[in-house]
Amino acid sequence: MIELTGIERRFQVGDTEVRALRQIDLTLADGDYAAVMGPSGSGKSTLLNILGLLDRPNAGRYRLDGVETTTLDEEARARLRRERIGFVFQAFHLVPRLTAFENVELPLVLAGMAPRPRRERVRQSLAAMGLTARAGHRPDQLSGGQRQRVAIARATVTEPGLILADEPTGNLDRAAGEDVVAALEALNNKGLTLIVVTHDPALGERARRRIQMDDGAIL
Amino acid sequence: MRIEDTLSSAAHTLTAHATRSWLTLLAVALGSAAVVLLSSLGEGARRYVLDEFTQLGTHLLIVIPGRNETTGGPPPLLGETPRDLTLQDALALLRSPHIARIAPVAVGEAPVSAGSRSREVTILGSTSDYRAVRNLALAAGRFLPPGDPERAPPYAVIGQTLAEELFGSANPIGARIRIGDRRFRVIGLLEASGVSLGSNLADLALIPVSAAQALFDNPALFRILVQARGRSALDAAQDDILAIIRARHDGEDDVTVITQDALLGTFDRILGALTLAVAGIAAISLAVAGVLIMNVMLVSVSQRTAEVGLLKALGAREHDILGLFLSEALLLAAAGTAAGISLAYLGVALFNSQVAAFALAVPPWAPLAAATVSLGTGLIFGLLPALRAARLDPVAALAGH
Ligand SMILES: Nc1ncnc2c1ncn2[C@@H]1O[C@H](COP(=O)(O)OP(=O)(O)OP(=O)(O)O)[C@@H](O)[C@H]1O
Numbered sequence: 346m347i348e349l350t351g352i353e354r355r356f357q358v359g360d361t362e363v364r365a366l367r368q369i370d371l372t373l374a375d376g377d378y379a380a381v382m383g384p385s386g387s388g389k390s391t392l393l394n395i396l397g398l399l400d401r402p403n404a405g406r407y408r409l410d411g412v413e414t415t416t417l418d419e420e421a422r423a424r425l426r427r428e429r430i431g432f433v434f435q436a437f438h439l440v441p442r443l444t445a446f447e448n449v450e451l452p453l454v455l456a457g458m459a460p461r462p463r464r465e466r467v468r469q470s471l472a473a474m475g476l477t478a479r480a481g482h483r484p485d486q487l488s489g490g491q492r493q494r495v496a497i498a499r500a501t502v503t504e505p506g507l508i509l510a511d512e513p514t515g516n517l518d519r520a521a522g523e524d525v526v527a528a529l530e531a532l533n534n535k536g537l538t539l540i541v542v543t544h545d546p547a548l549g550e551r552a553r554r555r556i557q558m559d560d561g562a563i564l
Numbered sequence: 565m566r567i568e569d570t571l572s573s574a575a576h577t578l579t580a581h582a583t584r585s586w587l588t589l590l591a592v593a594l595g596s597a598a599v600v601l602l603s604s605l606g607e608g609a610r611r612y613v614l615d616e617f618t619q620l621g622t623h624l625l626i627v628i629p630g631r632n633e634t635t636g637g638p639p640p641l642l643g644e645t646p647r648d649l650t651l652q653d654a655l656a657l658l659r660s661p662h663i664a665r666i667a668p669v670a671v672g673e674a675p676v677s678a679g680s681r682s683r684e685v686t687i688l689g690s691t692s693d694y695r696a697v698r699n700l701a702l703a704a705g706r707f708l709p710p711g712d713p714e715r716a717p718p719y720a721v722i723g724q725t726l727a728e729e730l731f732g733s734a735n736p737i738g739a740r741i742r743i744g745d746r747r748f749r750v751i752g753l754l755e756a757s758g759v760s761l762g763s764n765l766a767d768l769a770l771i772p773v774s775a776a777q778a779l780f781d782n783p784a785l786f787r788i789l790v791q792a793r794g795r796s797a798l799d800a801a802q803d804d805i806l807a808i809i810r811a812r813h814d815g816e817d818d819v820t821v822i823t824q825d826a827l828l829g830t831f832d833r834i835l836g837a838l839t840l841a842v843a844g845i846a847a848i849s850l851a852v853a854g855v856l857i858m859n860v861m862l863v864s865v866s867q868r869t870a871e872v873g874l875l876k877a878l879g880a881r882e883h884d885i886l887g888l889f890l891s892e893a894l895l896l897a898a899a900g901t902a903a904g905i906s907l908a909y910l911g912v913a914l915f916n917s918q919v920a921a922f923a924l925a926v927p928p929w930a931p932l933a934a935a936t937v938s939l940g941t942g943l944i945f946g947l948l949p950a951l952r953a954a955r956l957d958p959v960a961a962l963a964g965h
């Protein structure tokens with residue numbers, strides 16, 4: 346359950362102040378599937394960063410699963426990111442020197458899980474993305490679509506309730522993009538809340554909910 | 565994050581950037597090897613000197629005429645001149661129950677000749693106990709015989725160099741020689757034993773003390789060597805010497821007693837300090853290695869900004885990131901130190917197997933000090949880059965700036 350009320354995010358650029366988010370009110374139920382759309386610079390990524398607890402709003406309240414997050418310290422926010430949220434980025438953000446397996450393992454390593462149960466979870470996650478045969482490959486030995494599916498396996502390996510994807514198909518061709526969207530929608534079908542930022546109207550059409558943004562506000 | 569995961573992850577990162585890791589490791593290794601090698605040089609020198617002094621004899625006290633101002637006591641009265649030390653002074657010392665042996669020493673230079681060959685050498689006058697007090701070994705013949713030191717027969721014991729100069733390869737034992745204008749018979753040949761406390765034992769002639777006094781026409785002794793009855797008797801022997809001489813010299817303290825231990829202690833301290841100083845200078849090279857570590861770590865942080873952002877997005881806490889980067893610095897320092905110390909021990913073993921005259925000795929504190937300093941610099945110089953990484957803003961870091 347996501348509840349945003351009166352969220353403001355301002356950036357100081359030189360003398361001028363950019364209002365990246367203006368008075369955002371938004372409620373999303375568990376298992377929702379929302380597409381955030383809007384022109385470049387309208388505040389989509391900023392909204393996603395705040396939802397993902399990577400950034401703090403200047404004003405407003407954000408309750409995640411009933412917990413008021415704006416007053417939490419960094420440690421507690423890191424814990425929520427670790428346990429409740431999975432990120433998928435346009436640029437994949439895989440660690441180049443690590444294999445697919447090790448990349449997927451990272452969130453569990455950070456969570457301090459013991460090696461044995463960790464490996465089992467990673468295997469399941471990779472299998473769910475159809476990547477079992479690619480487990481030992483490094484990112485430069487994988488196609489774009491495979492890389493993004495490794496990133497999705499990584500985002501889901503901790504079994505979070507919320508997946509945030511910022512233009513997950515932006516760097517992919519149509520076929521690979523469709524694979525990735527299918528993978529994300531499959532997760533949503535299993536009950537995960539899915540929020541996707543996209544420029545692609547076709548992708549936006551598939552979401553149950555469209556959040557149209559312009560100049561920092563939801564239309 | 566588990567500690568073993570932190571370490572293996574740090575090690576993985578280091579091996580992924582092999583070249584710069586090796587170079588930094590090399591710098592740390594050279595620095596810690598320098599600390600260990602230089603301190604083993606100093607320690608070797610210290611042991612060498614101590615050894616030399618121990619060869620002088622054991623439980624040794626040296627009585628020299630004149631008061632040493634640094635030993636304290638009231639300043640000498642105006643116009644006081646120290647009395648000479650005489651053979652009777654020396655013999656009187658044997659009254660002390662704490663003194664085992666004494667050896668009066670008279671010293672001078674005189675020409676020694678045999679046949680047509682002649683050589684100017686140090687002439688040392690003493691008694692038969694000189695041999696036991698100084699721990700001397702003979703190569704051939706016998707030493708000055710015991711007996712009344714006032715009426716000793718004109719015998720001489722000579723060193724190896726002098727023997728070769730005078731007699732070549734012929735046997736010198738029993739030969740007659742002249743020292744100054746007096747005749748002596750050679751009865752013994754000293755074993756070659758190098759330079760000891762400034763006197764070259766190979767190039768001298770040892771004659772009875774009374775003969776030396778007559779030869780140089782001087783009843784004054786150069787010094788008296790005293791051997792105490794064991795280590796615990798040293799202090800009592802020193803007190804007795806001062807008391808006996810004071811009684812014989814009209815109540816005046818006009819001699820100085822140097823104990824071998826005090827002498828040893830002084831050299832020990834000087835050389836110990838020198839070793840520390842040398843090791844300290846070597847430790848500076850470790851600090852330089854620390855700067856290298858910092859540089860490598862800063863490069864690493866700036867190259868991996870996006871990765872740090874990712875780790876934060878995946879839920880890493882500040883101290884996880886701090887731990888990762890600090891572990892890298894510490895692993896570099898630890899591996900470098902281990903390599904450097906092993907290298908140093910190898911070098912010491914190699915040196916000692918090749919060079920017989922002087923032995924390097926690694927003082928036990930040296931590897932510890934090297935490890936402490938290099939891990940310390942690793943920690944200190946790794947902290948700044950690690951803190952920088954830990955405090956990156958996740959959104960900016962993910963964007964790569
Ligand atoms: N760190 C920042 N400092 C200054 N201004 C920023 C910062 N981050 C975002 N902005 C500004 O906030 C506004 C919203 O940016 P945001 O990245 O959210 O847009 P977006 O909708 O994701 O655009 P795009 O579709 O191009 O990704 C923009 O005007 C941007 O310039």
Ligand SMILES: [Mg+2]
Pocket residue numbers: 389390391
């Ligand atoms: Mg964006």
